[in-house]
Amino acid sequence: MSVIALRVDGGKDIGMGHIMRTMALANDLKKKPENKEVFYITKNDPTAVNKLKDNDFNVLVIDKDLSYEKEIKKVKEIIENREVNKLITDSYEIDQNYLIEMRKVVDKLITVHDYAPFAFPSHVVINGNAYAEDLDYKSYYGDTEFLLGTDYLLLREEFRNLPEVEVREKVQNILVTVGGYDMRNLTPKIIKALSELNLEEIDNQYIDKEKLHIDVVVGPSFDNVDQIVSEVEKSSLDISLNFNVKKMSKLMIKSDIAISSGGSTLYELAVTKTPGLILLQADNQIRVAEKLDGKSIMNLGFEDDFQVIAKRLKEFIKMNDNYLEEIFNKDDFKIGL
Structure with a gap:
C-alpha cells in the first residue's frame, strides 16, 4: 500500500x-x-x-x-x-x-x-x-x-470525456476569466473594453447583439472586486459575476469565446473548443501562449490598454469561425505512478 x-x-x-x-x-x-x-x-x-x-x-x-x-x-x-x-x-x-x-x-x-x-x-x-x-x-x-x-x-476530471460541444455560428456568450488572483488587475479593464466595444461596427453574421451575455469569473483571491462591480454597474451590457465557480467546464462550454489569462486555462479552453483572446498574467505563461497562438487562441501578451483590447476583441469576434481547432482529445491520464 x-x-x-x-x-x-x-x-x-x-x-x-x-x-x-x-x-x-x-x-x-x-x-x-x-x-x-x-x-x-x-x-x-x-x-x-x-x-x-x-x-x-x-x-x-x-x-x-x-x-x-x-x-x-x-x-x-x-x-x-x-x-x-x-x-x-x-x-x-x-x-x-x-x-x-x-x-x-x-x-x-x-x-x-x-x-x-x-x-x-x-x-x-x-x-x-x-x-x-x-x-x-x-x-x-x-x-x-x-x-x-x-x-x-x-487536466481536471471535469475536462475529460466531455460531451460533443455545440459550436454556434454567432458569438452569443463571452467568458472572462483570469485565474484565482487578478494580479495585473485585468478584469476591470476587460469589462471596460467590452463596454467600449462598438457593436454596430460588427456585422450581424458574427455576433448576436440581442442575446449577447458576458460571464465574469471572480477568483477566490481577487482584491479588486469593488472595481469590477463598479465597471459592471457602468456598463449597458448583460453581465453576470460568478463567484466560487465549481464547474468551470460548464461555463467554457456555454461560451462562444473567452477572454482569459494564460497557463493551464488555455488547455481547458482547447478541449471545450472555446477560442480565447489571451492576456498574460505572469512570465511562466509566455511559452504556452506562444506555442498555441493561432491554433485556438489570439495571444495579446501583457497588453492592458482597454482600447487596444477592445480593438483586438472586435477582430477576434470576426475570425471566430476560422479559429476553432481541436488540439486535444483527453479521456484519461497515461501516467502510471
Whole structure:
C-alpha cells in the first residue's frame, strides 16, 4: 500500500495553477485501492489550504517563513512520520538539491515542472505542456523517466470525456476569466473594453447583439472586486459575476469565446473548443501562449490598454469561425505512478 504526499504551494503571489493541476492527478490517485493515503504538504496560505480542504484533501501546513534548510528538514520529518513512500512535487522554488534530499527518504520521487532548469534527480518528471518536447531535459542519476507533451497533460476530471460541444455560428456568450488572483488587475479593464466595444461596427453574421451575455469569473483571491462591480454597474451590457465557480467546464462550454489569462486555462479552453483572446498574467505563461497562438487562441501578451483590447476583441469576434481547432482529445491520464 502506498502513502502519497504532494508538496505543492498556491496563493496570491504564485497563483493557483500548481494546486489545480496536481489536484487532477491527486484525485485519480485517491481512487486507486493500492493507495492508502493521498495528502498535501503546503505552505500556510489560506487560499490554497481552503481550496484543498474544499476538495476533500487532507493538508499538512508548513510555515511559509521557514528557511530553505528548515523546510527541507520539516518535509523530511513529515515523510518519515507519515511513512510516505511516494512524493510528488510541483513548485518552481524546489531546486535540484531539494529534490536530491527528498529522494533519500522516498521510494519514488515524481516532479511536475514546466521547464528544464537543471538535471533532475527525480524518478519521474511530468511536463504536459505543448512545448515540453522542445526542452532539453537531463537526468541527474541517469534513471529519470520523462513524461513530456500533451499526452501527459494534467487536466481536471471535469475536462475529460466531455460531451460533443455545440459550436454556434454567432458569438452569443463571452467568458472572462483570469485565474484565482487578478494580479495585473485585468478584469476591470476587460469589462471596460467590452463596454467600449462598438457593436454596430460588427456585422450581424458574427455576433448576436440581442442575446449577447458576458460571464465574469471572480477568483477566490481577487482584491479588486469593488472595481469590477463598479465597471459592471457602468456598463449597458448583460453581465453576470460568478463567484466560487465549481464547474468551470460548464461555463467554457456555454461560451462562444473567452477572454482569459494564460497557463493551464488555455488547455481547458482547447478541449471545450472555446477560442480565447489571451492576456498574460505572469512570465511562466509566455511559452504556452506562444506555442498555441493561432491554433485556438489570439495571444495579446501583457497588453492592458482597454482600447487596444477592445480593438483586438472586435477582430477576434470576426475570425471566430476560422479559429476553432481541436488540439486535444483527453479521456484519461497515461501516467502510471
